[in-house]
Amino acid sequence: MKAYHELEAIFRRRGVLGGVQSLLHWDTAVNMPDGAATVRGEQLAALKVLQHELITDPRVGALIEAAAGVDGLDPWQRANLRKMRRRWLHATAVDPTLIEAETRAATECEMIWRGARKDADFARVAPALTILVERVRETAARKADALGVSPYEALLDQYEPGLATARIDTLFADLEAFLPDFLERALAHQNRRPPAVAPTGHFPVEKQRALGVRFMQALGFDFEGGRLDISHHPFCSGVPEDIRITTRYDEADFTSALMGVLHETGHALYEKGLPEVWRNQPVGGAVGMAVHESQSLLIEMQACRSRPFLDYAAPLMREAFGGHGPDWEPENLFRLYTHVARSFIRVDADEVTYPAHVILRDRLERDLIAGRLAVADIPAAWNDGMGAILGIVPANDAEGCLQDIHWYSGGFGYFPTYTLGALAAAQLFQAACRTVPAIPAAIGRGDFGPLIAWLRHHVHAKGSLHDTDGLLREATGEPLGASAFKAHLASRYLA
């Protein structure tokens, strides 16, 4: 038992440093002057190395072994120990030289990518990406050995512990069979309705912010323990007691920033609701990125792009911006917020076409990691893939394979979690509304209490006690599947 408690102390320390790192990331995006990038890189690297050293300390392996033999651990402690072991395996699988080489390759590649994307010039970043992919493949190989999974699964495991490609295959095959036909029908249905019209006007940042804050408060975001700021890319950072979410504003269109704020608030509520007694322990953190994304998508896609929410929100939007006319009616805003279109940019995609973007990326990155696809062949493979899956071909690589930062910063194995999150969001929202049928009507009055209470109990407070399937089984009666998502799409886009 002493061994277990020693491990808790080590991981607590690591958790606190992780919180500091998270704040530095926020500061980098929100406040940092450009000239400080190098120094900030040093600071982040130092924190990363310290955390790595803490769990690669030779004592840790022995402590894990000793703790594993203990009988008295309760289910939370056992889950905590399992997660400790997993992190220890990840950390010890690669030596510091490789970590440093990969970090350096990623920093360099990302820097070149920024310019290459702006100029739609894939060739410029290809050499740096080639080196980076090589480093990532080495890392994947070492971690695969340590974890006893395939190299791509070892990468997935960093974001979604235990996720197997076979599981992705099944779920994505289901979606791939369903979506093309569904998309046609949804588009046809959409064409039979009046077109969605975006309200026009000047929407000052301060008014957009105030409205966002109002909705955040309705959702239960605690401003005594968090902030809303501006950054180029929206994100949720910080620690549960000090959650920092960001958005960006367009003064000609308020709709996007607002939905962005609601999305990040979903992430924030999850973090905030994680079990306090397990703070800074692995079991006290998010299950994985799929569940994390499910919480933002549940709030954004399931709860807030819904007709009940817009019945409540439309008058507040109109009042906030002094709007008038039919564009401000809930019916129009609902059509606007659920508009479906084949498009090139993943982050702007609607929920019907979004999975296609992810499925393509998943396939390509698997091929890259397996060595079946050369970096130089990415643009052609991308464009072919887009043509096959969505029937459109990008005019250039900026709206094609250069659009996302993930690969260029070394993030392979992350993309699938977006769509798994969308599936989980639908499944959880369906279960919540089944158990508490008053939820949609409450949302229609701006009362998120019943929904958040259900999420707190069934998702947030569980931390990482279960894996994603275990969590979903307990909360919804079934492991993660696509049926709730398909039912959701059908009821929203064909009804």
Added chain:
Amino acid sequence: MKAYHELEAIFRRRGVLGGVQSLLHWDTAVNMPDGAATVRGEQLAALKVLQHELITDPRVGALIEAAAGVDGLDPWQRANLRKMRRRWLHATAVDPTLIEAETRAATECEMIWRGARKDADFARVAPALTILVERVRETAARKADALGVSPYEALLDQYEPGLATARIDTLFADLEAFLPDFLERALAHQNRRPPAVAPTGHFPVEKQRALGVRFMQALGFDFEGGRLDISHHPFCSGVPEDIRITTRYDEADFTSALMGVLHETGHALYEKGLPEVWRNQPVGGAVGMAVHESQSLLIEMQACRSRPFLDYAAPLMREAFGGHGPDWEPENLFRLYTHVARSFIRVDADEVTYPAHVILRDRLERDLIAGRLAVADIPAAWNDGMGAILGIVPANDAEGCLQDIHWYSGGFGYFPTYTLGALAAAQLFQAACRTVPAIPAAIGRGDFGPLIAWLRHHVHAKGSLHDTDGLLREATGEPLGASAFKAHLASRYLA
């Protein structure tokens, strides 16, 4: 030589973590929501403990000994090693239990002090302060043994390395003999001139900020490597490549925030000008708090509360706020910025009466540390002291012994550096103007180039190669003394 380089690696790491800590302090004051105080405390404590562990690692003592025997060290490396040894002595003198007990006592005392000051209720904080003083005395005793100095000197040494009480006695005796009579004469002189009139009006924060930024730019502050923000108490934080200064604004009076910005810019320029090749090494840091304060006071008191600066600045102030009339004339603004008055609050005191505030605090804190003064007797001793030194007695402890955070947060031995800094500022500015006589006229045109170039070369770029006296001797021909300060006061307040 290997030992020395190993030490550099250890201290570099410590330096990087110190930079992170500094950013967290900034964030605490500028951004942090109230509910995050406890978690932030944990984060700061973790960073502090890590830095402490780095230099109390058993290897460090041996490395210092090994490096000390090396012949090939150049003067910078030798100075670096000396400072490493000093820090190591400080760190190893006290065991972690005492550090933790003192930190806890300080946190608790400071919290109680906030309310006690608001209510002018010294008795409320006396028990917590008694415990804190006890802990500080223990620390002082251990460090005194390790350093071979007196307990109070061991505390001074944390802020101003090597400072002896005998040195303070000489300098402060000089000032104490000079000031009472000088103050009378300055007040009489002031009474013969027209009264200073503060410009009235509404001075929006944004306009005040823009004017502050304009002067910061004139001083050479690099906004690509720094920021100006708002906090309750102005300060300068961050790292040389990312300097964060703050101020607070009063929309009914722009004069105070503006001078605050110039003061903090002085600190910032020092940090920015520290030798880059010695970044994160002890020798690459500030000599001590006296020289640090000299750089802010040189900019504020010597350069910017001067007639030449106000000749340049007055029209810009008038233009910024749309002012008109005689209150906006340089002559009036100069009288305003050099107004002398006996007053209770140190941070609002003019440069003539300021040393009296410091001399009183230095005497009382020496008595506290030596056990000659009991905590319960502080208010009486304070009021007696103010009566004796400035001829005024506070009406309550809020404008008396409760006004400063220092003691209540465990900061003993810091106060003297304010006045040493004022002396150094006068001495350095005098030397700069002697060597480069064009400096005052340049300031009159808003051109700080010649002054900053001199400071860069003679002060900033020296890091901690010399101690304070050594630095002043090289830069001005003499060790730190009071004569330049007295000459400065005479020329400003009696001419």
